[in-house]
Amino acid sequence: MTVLRAESVSKNFDAKSVLKDISLELNPGEWLGILGESGSGKSTLLRILGRFVDSDAGYVYFQESLVPSVKGELIPGHNSIKLIHQEFELFPNQTVEENISYSLRFYEPEYRINKVEELLTITGLSAIRNQKAKLLSGGEKQRTAIAKSLAEQPDVLLLDEPFAHLDNRNRRILAEAIEKLRQEQQMACIFVTHESADALAWSDRIAVLRDGEIIQIGTPQEVYNKPSSSYVAELTGDINWLNSDTQKSFIRPEKIKRTKNLEKSKWSGIVEAIRFHGNHWEIRCVNDNNALVFYRNRKDVEIGEQLYLTYSEKDVMSV
Numbered sequence: 001m002t003v004l005r006a007e008s009v010s011k012n013f014d015a016k017s018v019l020k021d022i023s024l025e026l027n028p029g030e031w032l033g034i035l036g037e038s039g040s041g042k043s044t045l046l047r048i049l050g051r052f053v054d055s056d057a058g059y060v061y062f063q064e065s066l067v068p069s070v071k072g073e074l075i076p077g078h079n080s081i082k083l084i085h086q087e088f089e090l091f092p093n094q095t096v097e098e099n100i101s102y103s104l105r106f107y108e109p110e111y112r113i114n115k116v117e118e119l120l121t122i123t124g125l126s127a128i129r130n131q132k133a134k135l136l137s138g139g140e141k142q143r144t145a146i147a148k149s150l151a152e153q154p155d156v157l158l159l160d161e162p163f164a165h166l167d168n169r170n171r172r173i174l175a176e177a178i179e180k181l182r183q184e185q186q187m188a189c190i191f192v193t194h195e196s197a198d199a200l201a202w203s204d205r206i207a208v209l210r211d212g213e214i215i216q217i218g219t220p221q222e223v224y225n226k227p228s229s230s231y232v233a234e235l236t237g238d239i240n241w242l243n244s245d246t247q248k249s250f251i252r253p254e255k256i257k258r259t260k261n262l263e264k265s266k267w268s269g270i271v272e273a274i275r276f277h278g279n280h281w282e283i284r285c286v287n288d289n290n291a292l293v294f295y296r297n298r299k300d301v302e303i304g305e306q307l308y309l310t311y312s313e314k315d316v317m318s319v
């Protein structure tokens with residue numbers, strides 16, 4: 001049985017078609033990433049799935065029961081589905097701790113105290129537990145909102161750009177917190193992002209949204225290694241066109257190797273730029289026809305040096 005299912009969902013705003021015939025399924029415990037550019041319809045889709053907005057056509061099912069229209073209701077949303085969106089719904093005059101504790105107000109005091117403590121710790125919020133929500137930074141608000149929602153233990157968590165305001169350190173704290181709860185609670189989640197690295201790292205499956213249409217759904221490995229189009233390939237990582245004029249076949253930079261054996265060389269060019277990325281170096285080479293980017297673990301090339309590059313045909317992708 002699916003936890004959440006959308007069937008042929010469409011949505012227009014005025015004359016603009018924002019979602020077109022979207023069908024997708026969320027399985028128990030599954031994490032589905034919706035990856036798309038700004039304006040592709042990600043937030044609108046989440047709001048429909050969370051029962052904050054009605055679709056113009058199509059249906060949403062929670063555990064195979066039709067989710068009724070939100071029209072005319074005073075309180076939108078769904079008891080078992082929790083949406084955390086970019087604006088965060090916190091009580092501004094309550095502290096971090098009070099905000100989280102509020103979600104647990106119907107539980108026994110002992111359970112509530114322990115759970116709040118656990119959530120404060122794993123989301124890295126203990127030090128600012130007494131700070132009023134209105135005084136928090138964007139990232140702190142985001143972590144508080146996530147801790148508050150996790151306290152409610154929804155069946156489905158809908159996250160709108162969960163890592164958007166976070167620096168690398170806090171992103172890691174939150175990622176570990178979510179991972180822990182994910183394993184403990186078997187919570188299913190749909191999260192939207194425009195960051196391919198987040199979608200690849202966090203999803204069991206990724207749905208790629210383009211102009212309101214799902215153009216590919218698959219595991220991160222499928223979407224990355226077997227993209228259905230060059231658009232998906234470029235959205236999920238860097239690519240090199242093997243012939244920039246025809247733009248018919250392309251390869252990921254990490255699949256290109258340097259060779260000193262000229263017989264094995266498939267491409268040769270001059271090093272034009274070298275960029276440091278922390279865990280690797282990005283080398284850009286050019287010749288009269290084309291440019292190729294590839295990666296090295298160490299800086300063993302110089303600007304202006306001629307390089308011979310090779311790759312395996314099995315790693316070449318075509319459109």
Ligand SMILES: Nc1ncnc2c1ncn2[C@@H]1O[C@H](COP(=O)(O)OP(=O)(O)OP(=O)(O)O)[C@@H](O)[C@H]1O
Binds near residue numbers: 013194
């Ligand atoms: N209430 C609304 N009224 C009119 N147009 C809207 C409304 N909400 C969204 N839109 C439009 O629908 C399109 C999709 O918006 P949406 O917020 O779903 O995209 P998104 O992929 O989440 O973008 P972002 O990543 O920038 O948040 C945009 O063109 C937006 O301007």
